[in-house]
Amino acid sequence: MPPKSVSSTVPASPTKRFFIEMLTRDIELQDAILDLLDNCVDGIQRSHRGNLSVDQPYDGFWAQITFDDKKFEIADNCGGIPLSLAKKYAFMMGRPRDDDDSDIPTVGMYGIGMKRALFKMGQSSKVTSQTDTEAFQVEIKPTWLTNDSDWNLPLNLIASPFKETGTVIRIEHLRDGVSKILTDDGSSSFHKTLLDLIGQHFGFIIKKGFKVFVNQKEVICRQFTLLWSPEDTPEKNRIAPFIYKARLNEVDIGLAIGFYTPMIGSDELDEEQVTRRSKEDAGWTIICNDRVVVYNDKTRLTGWGEAGVPNYHSQFIGISGVVYFKSNDAWKLPVTTTKRGIDTSSEVYMYIKDFMREGLKKFTNYTNTWKFDSETEKKISSGARSIPVEALLSIAPDRNWTRVHNRADEQKLNLPLAMPLDQDPKKQIRFTRRLSEIATVSKYFFEESSASSAEVGEACFNHFYEKASKTK
Numbered sequence: 104m105p106p107k108s109v110s111s112t113v114p115a116s117p118t119k120r121f122f123i124e125m126l127t128r129d130i131e132l133q134d135a136i137l138d139l140l141d142n143c144v145d146g147i148q149r150s151h152r153g154n155l156s157v158d159q160p161y162d163g164f165w166a167q168i169t170f171d172d173k174k175f176e177i178a179d180n181c182g183g184i185p186l187s188l189a190k191k192y193a194f195m196m197g198r199p200r201d202d203d204d205s206d207i208p209t210v211g212m213y214g215i216g217m218k219r220a221l222f223k224m225g226q227s228s229k230v231t232s233q234t235d236t237e238a239f240q241v242e243i244k245p246t247w248l249t250n251d252s253d254w255n256l257p258l259n260l261i262a263s264p265f266k267e268t269g270t271v272i273r274i275e276h277l278r279d280g281v282s283k284i285l286t287d288d289g290s291s292s293f294h295k296t297l298l299d300l301i302g303q304h305f306g307f308i309i310k311k312g313f314k315v316f317v318n319q320k321e322v323i324c325r326q327f328t329l330l331w332s333p334e335d336t337p338e339k340n341r342i343a344p345f346i347y348k349a350r351l352n353e354v355d356i357g358l359a360i361g362f363y364t365p366m367i368g369s370d371e372l373d374e375e376q377v378t379r380r381s382k383e384d385a386g387w388t389i390i391c392n393d394r395v396v397v398y399n400d401k402t403r404l405t406g407w408g409e410a411g412v413p414n415y416h417s418q419f420i421g422i423s424g425v426v427y428f429k430s431n432d433a434w435k436l437p438v439t440t441t442k443r444g445i446d447t448s449s450e451v452y453m454y455i456k457d458f459m460r461e462g463l464k465k466f467t468n469y470t471n472t473w474k475f476d477s478e479t480e481k482k483i484s485s486g487a488r489s490i491p492v493e494a495l496l497s498i499a500p501d502r503n504w505t506r507v508h509n510r511a512d513e514q515k516l517n518l519p520l521a522m523p524l525d526q527d528p529k530k531q532i533r534f535t536r537r538l539s540e541i542a543t544v545s546k547y548f549f550e551e552s553s554a555s556s557a558e559v560g561e562a563c564f565n566h567f568y569e570k571a572s573k574t575k
């Protein structure tokens with residue numbers, strides 16, 4: 104006879120070591136720190152729903168990051184963590200879909216950012232937070248990390264510890280690799296990289312008033328601007344960006360692309376390595392709920408090199424574009440779970456990418472049209488003004504806007520650009536010679552050997568053109 108069946112259970116819960124190792128394995132230290140800054144911004148949104156000014160919604164708010172080889176700390180005045188949120192899910196490994204933050208413009212969807220950062224950096228951490236009505240402290244000790252039978256954390260109510268509402272997260276017992284990286288003398292490569300990354304990913308928020316300090320040094324961000332000729336400029340001399348605006352599936356979208364600086368000339372192409380202009384300022388920047396998730400991309404991810412758009416080349420160094428997505432439901436945004444990338448399978452992103460390519464084609468074609476007469480083009484673009492992208496995306500539609508698919512909430516502004524009218528167009532002459540030979544000819548024409556290759560080439564042509572003209 105077969106044995107009588109007996110019901111039983113086996114343990115299936117994860118060990119903390121496995122959970123923590125898997126949670127932190129694929130995130131870089133700087134991304135973990137950016138996650139903590141995301142939480143600061145979420146605190147502003149959460150505690151000031153509907154009470155933020157339009158122009159400078161983050162004015163007066165700050166976050167201060169300090170670290171050395173023994174500890175890491177981030178402090179802010181961003182409203183604090185409500186006690187109810189702390190008790191429900193703030194310290195859980197994940198959060199429910201219908202949580203209290205489901206109606207604020209965040210990019211956090213899974214509720215793991217803060218915990219992942221804590222575990223990534225150290226074995227001991229303390230979170231102290233104060234709102235208008237309460238204050239609490241939660242501490243994670245090394246012994247908790249090794250106890251698989253207890254996943255709860257002690258929460259202690261405390262008297263108000265700060266002068267204003269906010270949160271302080273302090274991490275100690277740093278992991279060996281992290282301790283080595285955070286050994287900072289103010290000029291380390293990590294310190295500089297972190298300043299640059301924060302300036303990139305939180306640039307829009309910083310421009311709207313938020314201040315961030317890293318070991319007492321304030322983060323500076325780049326201003327995103329595009330050239331636009333004054334309204335009274337004749338069409339033949341006009342420079343204007345391509346702009347698209349829509350509301351699709353509860354997501355507000357704004358797109359602007361154009362020249363952030365005059366297009367590069369042939370002489371600058373010859374001496375690209377010595378020019379002050381940087382190709383890092385070109386390409387597409389994608390922003391979700393004020394956070395930059397893609398910065399100055401020049402690959403197929405953003406439409407370069409596909410569907411009739413040329414691959415990025417140094418002659419397109421002046422072209423820059425920004426796409427802005429905003430929604431109170433983070434799940435509708437085309438952002439990856441890392442918050443530092445775009446979900447290319449997102450329907451809204453695949454749809455918007457067509458307009459990104461349309462804008463790219465417009466300005467790469469313009470560049471190709473004018474590349475043999477860059478001097479004339481520079482006269483045209485020098486009359487244009489630099490307009491902040493935020494201002495461009497807030498422009499009210501007028502008679503120059505056209506509806507897309509006849510939808511009132513989907514429109515684009517696609518003004519014609521200046522085109523060459525010369526019946527005797529210019530053509531570039533390009534050849535190479537050794538530096539010693541160029542220096543010799545430079546001395547012949549200019550009595551010094553330091554003239555640029557472009558100046559030497561032009562002097563040679565002018566010299567022989569004048570002789571040839573006399574023989575006609």
